[in-house]
Amino acid sequence: MEVDVARKILDTNDAHAGQNRERFAAAGVFVLNMMSSPGSGKTTLLEKTLVRIMPKIRCGVIVGDICTTNDADRLARSGAPVTQINTDAFGGDCHLAAHVIGKAADAFDLENLDLLIVENIGNLVCPAEFDIGENARTVVLSVTEGEDKPAKYPHMFRKCDSAVLNKTDLLPYLDFDMAAAEGFIHQVHPDMPIFQLSAKTEEGLSPWLNWLTTQVAENRSAR
Amino acid sequence: MHEMGIAMQVVKIAADSIPEHIQNPxxxxxxxxxxxxxxxxxDSLRFCFEVITKGTPLEGAVLNIxxxxxxxxxxxxxxxxxIEDAVFRCKECNxxxxxxxxxRELDIISIEIAD
Structure with missing residues (x-):
């Protein structure tokens, strides 16, 4: 006997994401989901970003890692409220699901935040599949990775709204072909804004900050 | 990598879809x-599915994808x-x-239960 089901496998996650989105919109907070491979420099980029945009923009951060609170400790020095999510001490989940974000958001006074940044678990595959109720997504790629990563992980690069090419201070020591990397990104996602920068030296940081603060301002004025 | 989570959702939705009146489905x-x-x-999804359906009404079920x-x-x-090669630009007008x-589908269409 055949029984029709006709459901989305991730409909439970999507429902939680929808609830998060309504809650964030009601509080007027803009939520950015940052994703990348492990070691692309997300945490350093965030540290530098928070220092530059706070306190004018009131920020909070949710950090996802399989294990340890090292990233949260680093980010907390900025003065922003930070919540660490550990998916599991030994292995654990490869992404942050919407219900996990919903629970983590309880730790914040959302009404008094303009921007909530979610530093997702380092992984270019799984986080792309899970809506968490965010307003925008950014993928960070470092120049120590292959130029063709966007073509290898098209789902991630399609889903995101902007891309950061980090660690440009290392370019003199690498064979990284910047034009090829941008070509691969635009092949998968034409017209996606790309920010070449070095979070370490802060060179090229301004265009990225402008993009981010513009998004937050537009969200605020849309209220 | 998240195939286990997907498999768990598939099993939950499939189990919820079994009509209540069927004895030992x-x-x-x-x-x-x-x-x-x-x-x-x-293949990863099939493997995870096989592992977690042991001892459930779905044990031994074939996963048709x-x-x-x-x-x-x-x-x-x-x-x-x-699109075959991850190029998202119009072939006609560029x-x-x-x-x-x-x-982007990730859907469970139907289940088949032994009569």
Whole structure:
């Protein structure tokens, strides 16, 4: 006997994401989901970003890692409220699901935040599949990775709204072909804004900050 | 990598879909539709499914996975085509304004229960 089901496998996650989105919109907070491979420099980029945009923009951060609170400790020095999510001490989940974000958001006074940044678990595959109720997504790629990563992980690069090419201070020591990397990104996602920068030296940081603060301002004025 | 989570959701939805009046139900097949752009590896999903269905009404069920191609449509000229090589630019007019109309599916279509 055949029984029709006709459901989305991730409909439970999507429902939680929808609830998060309504809650964030009601509080007027803009939520950015940052994703990348492990070691692309997300945490350093965030540290530098928070220092530059706070306190004018009131920020909070949710950090996802399989294990340890090292990233949260680093980010907390900025003065922003930070919540660490550990998916599991030994292995654990490869992404942050919407219900996990919903629970983590309880730790914040959302009404008094303009921007909530979610530093997702380092992984270019799984986080792309899970809506968490965010307003925008950014993928960070470092120049120590292959130029063709966007073509290898098209789902991630399609889903995101902007891309950061980090660690440009290392370019003199690498064979990284910047034009090829941008070509691969635009092949998968034409017209996606790309920010070449070095979070370490802060060179090229301004265009990225402008993009981010513009998004937050537009969200605020849309209220 | 997240195939275990996906498999768990499939099993939950399939188990919830078994009509209540059936005594000792045994699910023989589970039919899924998975788009090529959703980052799911069918073999990994089958493996996870097999592991977690042991001792449930779904034990031994065949997981049929219909893999949906990535189909795009150009917002400018209306051209529709199947994307094979992750190039999201219109083949006809070179526009970058392209929407994916199929290829993201992650759906459970139906289950088949032994009579």
């Amino acid at each position: 045994r699910v023989e097949q589970v039919n899924l539709k998975i788009g090529k752009l959703s980052s799911v590896v069918p 219909d893999v949906a191609p990535v189909v795009a449509r150009c917002r400018d000229c209306g051209m529709e085509w199947t 526009s970058g304004s392209v929407e994916v109309i199929s290829g």
